[in-house]
Amino acid sequence: MRALLERGLAVLGSYGLACLLLLDLFLLTFFGTLHQVEAGLYDAQKLYFESWWVVQREPIPLVLPGGLLCMGLLAVNLFVGGFVRIQKSKRTVGILVVHVGIALLLASGFVKLYHSDDGYLRLREGQASDEYVSYHLWEVAVWDASQRGPVTEHVIPHEHLVDLTDGKARTFWKAGLPFELELSGFLRNCEALPKGPMWQADSPVVGDFALKRLEDDPENENNVAGLTARFRALDGGATKEDLLWGFEFHPATFDAGGKTWAVSLRKARYPMPFTIRLEDFRKEDHPGLSMARSYESDVTKLVGGLERPIRIQMNEPLRDGGLVLFQSSFAMDRDGTEVSVFSVVRNPSDHWPLYACIVIGLGLVIAFLPKLFKFIRAQGPRRAATGVS
């Protein structure tokens, strides 16, 4: 048993496995890069780097361990081979340090994948907001529309929506809601149009409107999702069918329990621990060109009655409350008001790559410099031995 365990450890920590995993990661990275040309970054990321297995037929048939499996095994290989089984001596100190840095890098990737979220905050000059919006994830929000002032929302998250395809439906209910909501027919990219004879609807026709499936946009944030919603009052009374579309101007409504309830499909929203108000946005072009040289936003951070003026500009983000706000882009509203767009990221491992970089750099110096000196010292005798001047 012990021999078997040792044999297993030897394989797990072997150079051979390391080389195979590195080759796998190499191929994943290469094909994932090519895949972006046609399918976009989001799809490539899901298919190659955030998957357990990659099975594809084109452009060449391929079956490979996906990014998750590969990097998981690489972490095990690193631990067993790079920490446990490695010969510990003065010679290998540098390599050990490099392995610590790589482990830190892998850990930061893991934390980023499972414990972070990102989105954007789009503000017109003078506008304020305390939440940011996801680039990719959708949610269905349900709230009491007959109530004035702040409302409590019931939110159905993205992962409960995206699998509602091929006839699959899911019914939602929460204590306090006088109706059930059945969702089905999730379309990743669609358009709500008046139903005419010239096209086949991809949803039930509701009030002369239906959803038309569109080809997926490689830039996933441009896709607009759609769903079919069926309301059933719990008292056995009214039922209603409606369409939910990501670009709708007004939510679907349903009267039940003496109240009007609103239901909306929208990009997922995340609260911020403070409010940001855009005071002024400035864009400066290179003289004589329409190419931006710099753009920056003067914002005010409002929290607990306190106001703090802050400038956010390219390469100089705002880091606060576990969030990072970056100047991402800009636009002009139809009325000529300037709009500033910030990327917002919540990532607990924000600075870990920097630490990893320092550790790996240090490790490589410790590992390679003595070898270089040894090599240089050895050249004199070698030259003498071989008669090279």
Added chain:
Amino acid sequence: MIQLTRLGRLVLLAALLLPAPAAAQEDAAPRAPWSERVVELAAELPIQEGGRVKPLDTYAQFRMLRMNGKRKLKLADGEKLTPTPWLLDCIFFPERARGYRHFLVRDSAVLDAIGVRVPERKKSDRYSFDELQPGLDRLFQEAGRIHKIEAKERSWIEGQLYALATNVRDFEDLTHALEFARVELPTHEGPLLAARYGAEPLRGVTGFLAGVPGLRTDFAAELEALPEEAQEVENSALEDVSRAFSQAVQLSGALAIFPPSTLAEEEWLRVDGAVDQAASGEDPELLALLAGWEALERAKGDPATFERELEGLQGRAAQLAARRGEYEKIPLEVRFYRGDYFTRALVFFLGAFVLLCGAWLAPRMGWIPKGVAALSLVGTLLIVVGVVLRCIIRERPPISTLYETILFVTGTGAIVLFLAEWFTRRRIALTLIPIWGALGLFLAMKYELKEAGTAGDTMPALVAVLDTNFWLATHVTTITLGYSAGLVAAFLGMRWILSKLLGLRRGDKEHYRALTRMIYGVVCFGLFFSIVGTILGGIWANYSWGRFWGWDPKENGALLICLAEIMILHLRLGGFIRDFGLAVMSVLNGMVVAFSWFGVNLLGVGLHSYGFTDGIALALNLYYVLSLAVVFAAFVWKEISRRAEQAAGDAATAKS
């Protein structure tokens, strides 16, 4: 004044393919060659283009390169023109310049497409404006059509047609640059105007502009006092003057050579803007500059007066630019391009290569390797000086564009090879330096030509995210050092394989061991910079785009290099590869570096859109094919060697 779009200007010029103004007909006559002093003064005239103030010489260099494909033009009478004299001819002697064969047409099918036939010309040849003139209507029609097609969707001929139309338009712009100085305003047609401006037509706009304040205060009253019929004549004359004035000013918009009046304004003025400000009477300096150009136009037939006038104009323009802090680097930039460091470096590397060939033919001549080393050293130093001067001019670290990565990779690669040679003294790395340097500089020249066509300069304005010297100095420099080392290792790997294939130093095991050690050392060197550079890039991305890693093609390219090099080290540590495997893997790693450096940019997706390029695909594919051929040959050699050893072993066994 109306700012026209590129297409708008193209269409306007198509419509305005006017017969040359009468005053310009004399320009076709021979002119005295420009004196050295005139060329020197004109070269240092400041002009704003591509988001920065640069010498007129730089502007001329890249216009000529784009149009003509090289920086020299030999005229039919044997005179050789360099960029600044060529530009002066285009501006001051347009009729003469219309006869210059400076439009490079790379495929004669372009001429067929616009119905131009010039007998006895090669497939790729140069043509003059006069030769192209019969097809210009068609050319601009085609350009209007092609403009609507996305650049990457255009066919080769469409791309060439569009480039030719752009060059013809730019040339036309240049020939009309002094229209404001040549125009004859019919001020003599109205009595009141004649009383102010004389009985002859007024040549140039500045004389008229100088009188504008007076016109503003008194002219309306004087006109009122005239009888009705005379008023009509005067008004009609005024309209004619106004029309001629506007048309001349509008046509003269080629060059942004007038510094704005206030420091707050950054955009330099073209003739229209300068005229607007001068007409307000608030900026006498602009009026003086306009008058200076007019004086030059008048003096162009008299070299001595021209030189004197140019001296005055250059001094005034330099003073105004210096006041804005925009002149300091101009003389240095002129000297930088005059120095032509990279072409000279190429000459030295080619010289070293010729000597190297001599060494192969006469291996016992001991001075030859020293000569190769000396010439290669001078070539490398010239690259270093050129790169340093570019840093000073741009006030940037050595790399901020893809063009600069080529120079940097060539320079640092040569230095790495020199260091390897210095440590080993085996003349292994030394033999590669001339080839490395020459190939790198050929690539740089090719890319410079591409930059002339797209960015208009090799020192273009940077997008906002790149406007950070800290990250350019750290991430970009380290990652490019990684590219450099990876490619040097690939060169050494090729050297190992080719030496084996050719049977060089057969039996000299120490020679091959030294080469292997060099490959291994350079791969380690490259891995260090690739890993640190890649992670630094991630940290920069984290600061700029909000994420450390986004699987962007350029990021993936850098990761591929790191993975390939880590794989090489682990394969060697695990005993899976030895000398042969290391050489082969280093050649394959070179392909990965090339893919990361240029290949991913050709994919046309990702956030690194400021580095996209086309036209480099051929060189890249050639490199891939060459590398694969070397690897294939290596395996063939390995198999042949194995069989030979086996046969020898069998023979020995049979004998015993």
